[in-house]
Amino acid sequence: xxxxxxxxxxxLGAPMRYLTDLSxxxxxxxxxxxxxxxxxxxxxxxxxxLTGAVTYGAAADSTQLLVGTGFCGALTxxxxxxxxxxxLAESGAKFFAAANVVSSIVAGLGAAFIGVTVxxxxxx
Amino acid sequence: xxxxxxxxxxxxxDPDVDRGIPARRPGAWRHQAPVVGVVALGGAVGAAARYxxxxxxxxxxGGFPWTTLVVNAAGCAVIGVFMxxxxxxxxxxxxxxxxxxxxxLGGFTTFSTYTVDxxxxxxxxxxxxxxxxxxxxxxxxxxxxxxxxWMTRRIVTWRQT
Numbered sequence: 001x002x003x004x005x006x007x008x009x010x011x012l013g014a015p016m017r018y019l020t021d022l023s024x025x026x027x028x029x030x031x032x033x034x035x036x037x038x039x040x041x042x043x044x045x046x047x048x049x050l051t052g053a054v055t056y057g058a059a060a061d062s063t064q065l066l067v068g069t070g071f072c073g074a075l076t077x078x079x080x081x082x083x084x085x086x087x088l089a090e091s092g093a094k095f096f097a098a099a100n101v102v103s104s105i106v107a108g109l110g111a112a113f114i115g116v117t118v119x120x121x122x123x124x
Numbered sequence: 125x126x127x128x129x130x131x132x133x134x135x136x137x138d139p140d141v142d143r144g145i146p147a148r149r150p151g152a153w154r155h156q157a158p159v160v161g162v163v164a165l166g167g168a169v170g171a172a173a174r175y176x177x178x179x180x181x182x183x184x185x186g187g188f189p190w191t192t193l194v195v196n197a198a199g200c201a202v203i204g205v206f207m208x209x210x211x212x213x214x215x216x217x218x219x220x221x222x223x224x225x226x227x228x229l230g231g232f233t234t235f236s237t238y239t240v241d242x243x244x245x246x247x248x249x250x251x252x253x254x255x256x257x258x259x260x261x262x263x264x265x266x267x268x269x270x271x272x273x274w275m276t277r278r279i280v281t282w283r284q285t
Contacts, residue, residue: 065175
């Protein structure tokens, strides 16, 4: 059952990342990887909310597996993030490469904090 | 099979969206549907592997999240090899890259668990562990992808000469 929850969540999260990246790329023709940035930050916000909800008893462990381990885990990615950073640096866009690392981590961590704080305000 | 330019040139910046797959022409959805399907399938496989790793090597509460760090580093090393091979060596079926690169590796690695675990450590008063994890993960991940891609390109170039 636990495995089924993780697999179901991931089977939704991964295509969501792909489709987001696709639509972002269609709209913005910049070198900065906005698509991956967007899904990573959004995933951090959702997982922060969920972690807060679990802490305050508003979400079950099964929700944690479905939405947290499965959906958010597959929606966000470290492999694409680091590969894109490397390609930016190699193609001469060193500033964008550094900005990608710093802004993704700062925004992602910030989103995680905001998510837990919002959950606390609602469910604590 | 044999690109005349250096291997790195033909590798894309964004491994997730294959610009070779046209998205705007009529009937695009019919073209995209199989891609979305294999991304979902690959994502499920990758996430299940990550879940298995976490079950196998659980991290103690308040401890350094080694398992997630190793999972992310491994995924980064593999994408470094995979993108070079798929761009320069292997004329694979058009669904191979979305299945494995976007799906399996994207589902295996995680950014959200990285930041939320860091927050939990900082919140629990484990500032040193939290900051070490925060800094070490991107360092290890970027080193992994870069060295894996570098080594694979060396092998590709060596095989072509």
